[in-house]
Amino acid sequence: MKHRVFLGIVLCVVGICLALTVAHLLYAICAYQHCSIIQFIAKELW
Amino acid sequence: MRLSFRAVKQILLLLLIVVLFAAFNGSVYMLLTGRLSNNFSGTDQSKMVDVKKFLPFESESELARIDSSLKLTEDLPVLDGAAALVPVYAAIVDNVYPKGSVVYEGGVFSDDNYYGENFAADSKMQYKNTVRGYRAIVDGETDILFCAAPSSEQKAYADEKGVKLNYVPIGRxxxxxxxxxxxxxxxxxxxxxxxxxxxxxxxxxxxxxxxxxxxxxxxxxxxxxxxxxxxxxxxxxxxxxxxxxxxxxxxxxxxxxxxxxxxxxxxxxxxxxxxxxxxxxxxxNGSYPIIAEFYAIYREDNENPNIPVLVDWLLSEEGQQIVEESGYVRIN
Missing domain, CATH: 3.40.190.10 (Periplasmic binding protein-like II)
Incomplete structure (x- = not known):
C-alpha cells in the first residue's frame, strides 16, 4: 500500500473511532445527569 | 497472495488503533456507562417509582388502609407530590375519596414527563414529582402538594407569582x-x-x-x-x-x-x-442527627373548603396512622 493511501486509511479509522468515542462520552454525560444514583452506586466495581 | 512485511505492519497498526479505542471505550463502559440506568432514553427507561404499585382503590396496591371517619364526596382537592411521598397521598385518596376519583392512564414517557406516569387531567391524584409539583401548586393546577421543604428557586418562583404557600408539617x-x-x-x-x-x-x-x-x-x-x-x-x-x-x-x-x-x-x-x-x-427517638420534615403544602388563597378539613385530618390520629403505616414517622 502506498504511504499516502495508508495515511488516508489511518485518518479515516481514527476519525471513525474518535467520533464513536465522542458520541459514547456525550451519551455518558447526559445519562449520568438523569440516572438513578442508587443503581449507579449499587453497580460500582469493588 | 503473499503480503509484504510492510503491508503486515500497516494492518497491525490499523488493528492497534482500533483495539486502543475499543479498550478505552470498554473501560468507560465498565466504569461508567454500564452503571447508568436513565429515565429519558427511549430504549432504557426506568421509573423513579412504580406508581402502579400505589394506585388507590386497587386491592393489590401497597397502601395503608384504615377505617377512616372522614369521607369526602365533593370539592375533592387535587393531590400531587414527590416520588417518595406517593404512598402517603395515594393512601389518603384511597381512605378518604370516593371510588372513581382517580384515573390512571398508564406509564408513557415524553420529553416533559421524565417520570412516565400519567393521570387524566380531571384525576384527583396526580404525580408530577417535586420540581414540576412546586410549579403546579403555585400555578393553581394542584390543591395540596406533598413534598419536602422547597429550594430557594421554588420559594422565589412563588414570590415572583405573588403566591403565598402554607406549609403544614405532617411527618418526619x-x-x-x-x-x-x-x-x-x-x-x-x-x-x-x-x-x-x-x-x-x-x-x-x-x-x-x-x-x-x-x-x-x-x-x-x-x-x-x-x-x-x-x-x-x-x-x-x-x-x-x-x-x-x-x-x-x-x-x-x-x-x-x-x-x-x-x-x-x-x-x-x-x-x-x-x-x-x-x-x-x-x-x-430523635437520636439520628438529620431528620427532615415533609409537608402538606397549599396556596393560602385556595378557597376549596376541604383543604383545611383534609389537613386537620392528616394531623389527627387517623391521618398520622396513615403516615406511619406508609413507612414514615409521625409528626405528633
Missing part, C-alpha cells in the same frame, strides 16, 4: 447517606460528610476507608433530596469535583423510606451518622 423522615455495600466505611460524622461535599476529603483513605477517590454524588437541582442536602450543608458550599471522581467510590443521599421501602436498596448500604443508624426507632 431521616435524610440518609449511602455507599456501595462493599465499601468498608460504615459510619461517618456529620462534619465528615459536610467535608466530603465541601471538597476537603477527596479520598476514602482520609476517612479510614480504602484508597479510592471519593465521588460525592448530587441530585437534580430543585429535587426534594437536593434541597434537603443544600439545607444540610448550611453556609458551606458544595465544591465542584474532579471529572475523574465519577469513576471513584461514590457516596449519595436520599430519604430513608424512598430507598429502603420504595425503590429498593440492593447493592448499597446506609451509613450511620455520629454512630447512629437511621432506623425507624432512631428517627422516632
Amino acid at each position: 423522615e431521616a435524610f440518609v447517606f449511602f455507599v456501595n455495600q462493599n465499601n468498608p466505611v460504615e459510619d461517618l460524622t456529620v462534619e465528615q460528610i459536610r467535608g466530603i461535599y465541601a471538597g476537603e476529603y477527596t479520598n476514602w483513605s482520609q476517612l479510614g476507608g480504602a484508597n479510592r477517590v471519593i465521588n460525592p454524588v448530587t441530585r437534580l437541582s430543585g429535587s426534594g433530596s437536593q434541597s434537603a442536602m443544600d439545607a444540610f450543608m448550611g453556609e458551606r458550599k458544595i465544591a465542584p469535583k474532579s471529572p475523574l471522581a465519577v469513576v471513584g467510590a461514590s457516596i449519595g443521599f436520599s430519604f430513608r423510606y424512598y430507598m429502603e421501602g420504595m425503590v429498593g436498596d440492593e447493592g448499597v448500604k446506609m451509613l450511620s451518622l455520629n454512630g447512629v443508624y437511621p432506623s425507624a426507632k432512631n428517627i422516632r
Whole structure:
C-alpha cells in the first residue's frame, strides 16, 4: 500500500473511532445527569 | 497472495488503533456507562417509582388502609407530590375519596414527563414529582402538594407569582447517606460528610476507608433530596469535583423510606451518622442527627373548603396512622 493511501486509511479509522468515542462520552454525560444514583452506586466495581 | 512485511505492519497498526479505542471505550463502559440506568432514553427507561404499585382503590396496591371517619364526596382537592411521598397521598385518596376519583392512564414517557406516569387531567391524584409539583401548586393546577421543604428557586418562583404557600408539617423522615455495600466505611460524622461535599476529603483513605477517590454524588437541582442536602450543608458550599471522581467510590443521599421501602436498596448500604443508624426507632427517638420534615403544602388563597378539613385530618390520629403505616414517622 502506498504511504499516502495508508495515511488516508489511518485518518479515516481514527476519525471513525474518535467520533464513536465522542458520541459514547456525550451519551455518558447526559445519562449520568438523569440516572438513578442508587443503581449507579449499587453497580460500582469493588 | 503473499503480503509484504510492510503491508503486515500497516494492518497491525490499523488493528492497534482500533483495539486502543475499543479498550478505552470498554473501560468507560465498565466504569461508567454500564452503571447508568436513565429515565429519558427511549430504549432504557426506568421509573423513579412504580406508581402502579400505589394506585388507590386497587386491592393489590401497597397502601395503608384504615377505617377512616372522614369521607369526602365533593370539592375533592387535587393531590400531587414527590416520588417518595406517593404512598402517603395515594393512601389518603384511597381512605378518604370516593371510588372513581382517580384515573390512571398508564406509564408513557415524553420529553416533559421524565417520570412516565400519567393521570387524566380531571384525576384527583396526580404525580408530577417535586420540581414540576412546586410549579403546579403555585400555578393553581394542584390543591395540596406533598413534598419536602422547597429550594430557594421554588420559594422565589412563588414570590415572583405573588403566591403565598402554607406549609403544614405532617411527618418526619431521616435524610440518609449511602455507599456501595462493599465499601468498608460504615459510619461517618456529620462534619465528615459536610467535608466530603465541601471538597476537603477527596479520598476514602482520609476517612479510614480504602484508597479510592471519593465521588460525592448530587441530585437534580430543585429535587426534594437536593434541597434537603443544600439545607444540610448550611453556609458551606458544595465544591465542584474532579471529572475523574465519577469513576471513584461514590457516596449519595436520599430519604430513608424512598430507598429502603420504595425503590429498593440492593447493592448499597446506609451509613450511620455520629454512630447512629437511621432506623425507624432512631428517627422516632430523635437520636439520628438529620431528620427532615415533609409537608402538606397549599396556596393560602385556595378557597376549596376541604383543604383545611383534609389537613386537620392528616394531623389527627387517623391521618398520622396513615403516615406511619406508609413507612414514615409521625409528626405528633
